[in-house]
Amino acid sequence: MANRKIVVALGGNAILSSDPSAKAQQDALVETARHLVKLIKNGDDLIITHGNGPQVGNLLLQHLAADSEKNPAFPLDSLVAMTEGSIGFWLQNALQNALLDEGIEKDVASVVTQVIVDKNDSAFTNLTKPIGPFYTEEEAKKEAEKTGATFKEDSGRGWRKVVASPKPVGIKEIDSIKTLLEDGQVVVAAGGGGIPVIKEENGHLTGVEAVIDKDFASQRLAELVDADLFIVLTGVDYVYVNFNKPDQRKLENVTVAELEDYIKENQFAPGSMLPKVEAAIAFVNNKPESKAVITSLENLAALIESDSGTIISK
Numbered sequence: 001m002a003n004r005k006i007v008v009a010l011g012g013n014a015i016l017s018s019d020p021s022a023k024a025q026q027d028a029l030v031e032t033a034r035h036l037v038k039l040i041k042n043g044d045d046l047i048i049t050h051g052n053g054p055q056v057g058n059l060l061l062q063h064l065a066a067d068s069e070k071n072p073a074f075p076l077d078s079l080v081a082m083t084e085g086s087i088g089f090w091l092q093n094a095l096q097n098a099l100l101d102e103g104i105e106k107d108v109a110s111v112v113t114q115v116i117v118d119k120n121d122s123a124f125t126n127l128t129k130p131i132g133p134f135y136t137e138e139e140a141k142k143e144a145e146k147t148g149a150t151f152k153e154d155s156g157r158g159w160r161k162v163v164a165s166p167k168p169v170g171i172k173e174i175d176s177i178k179t180l181l182e183d184g185q186v187v188v189a190a191g192g193g194g195i196p197v198i199k200e201e202n203g204h205l206t207g208v209e210a211v212i213d214k215d216f217a218s219q220r221l222a223e224l225v226d227a228d229l230f231i232v233l234t235g236v237d238y239v240y241v242n243f244n245k246p247d248q249r250k251l252e253n254v255t256v257a258e259l260e261d262y263i264k265e266n267q268f269a270p271g272s273m274l275p276k277v278e279a280a281i282a283f284v285n286n287k288p289e290s291k292a293v294i295t296s297l298e299n300l301a302a303l304i305e306s307d308s309g310t311i312i313s314k
Helices: 022-041 053-065 076-101 137-147 174-182 214-224 256-264 273-286 297-306
Strands: 005-010 045-050 108-110 114-117 129-135 150-153 159-163 168-171 186-188 195-199 205-207 229-234 239-241 249-251 253-255 291-296 310-313
Touching: 005 022, 005 214, 022 045, 022 076, 022 297, 045 076, 045 174, 045 214, 053 076, 053 129, 076 108, 076 186, 076 195, 114 205, 129 137, 137 150, 137 159, 168 174, 168 214, 174 186, 174 214, 214 229, 214 273, 229 273, 229 297, 239 273, 253 256, 256 273, 256 310, 273 291, 273 310, 291 297
Parallel strands: 005 045, 005 229, 045 186, 108 186, 114 195, 229 291, 253 310
Antiparallel strands: 114 168, 129 159, 150 159, 195 205, 239 249, 291 310
């Protein structure tokens, strides 16, 4: 079944392995693009989203290391925009070259995406998302006094700055994204969950110090473009229950209700598989005739040929 509208959410491992250099990340995306082109070859329209966790963390460290009056460090919303731009460029370039190799004439466009969050979201009072370097308790207290930021102890590894992780409510550039899609272009959008912005009383949008979960931003995007399929790529071919235990079992075709039961049993790790499962459930709940898939990049060809991967339906 070709000519579906598909949103593919790339996991961070599709971009960054152990080497954080620009060259290594570009090389990883060349490989990623080869897999993604299989969907385009199949006649599907594609929107690609990506993570930026390690990249924004590294950029933040670079900014903090060089921070001075003459060269002040940038705020988080600007760093998200910068990584969205650099990863967007790498991905756009890799996809264009992969399409050329396949003899497919298509343009690829990256959209620096502002994702609207609610300024009254409880996430702004309950800060949970750790970013940046580890500090000792003493250093954290000093930093907090200097910058007004909040620091929390992170699983015995030290103190880290924490920021809000609000839910995405809208995407400012959605009409531009739809126009590009209708023109037959491949679109890269909402990278790193998008740049978090709030709407002021006068309607103006203002960037905020927050990180939006990329799986939820991707799900919102999939909903707004009315996608037929939402693919969340991760490090494994299937979602498992009793993961890494002797009785582990892969989930192939699964309903929303079954997944909700597994969530109650705490089957999925928060911060890794859980948000992916929750985003897939939300997408299918909002568009019951559609499907969501959680699988690996390497399994895409098998997904096209034989519906391989964890397939979630209403």
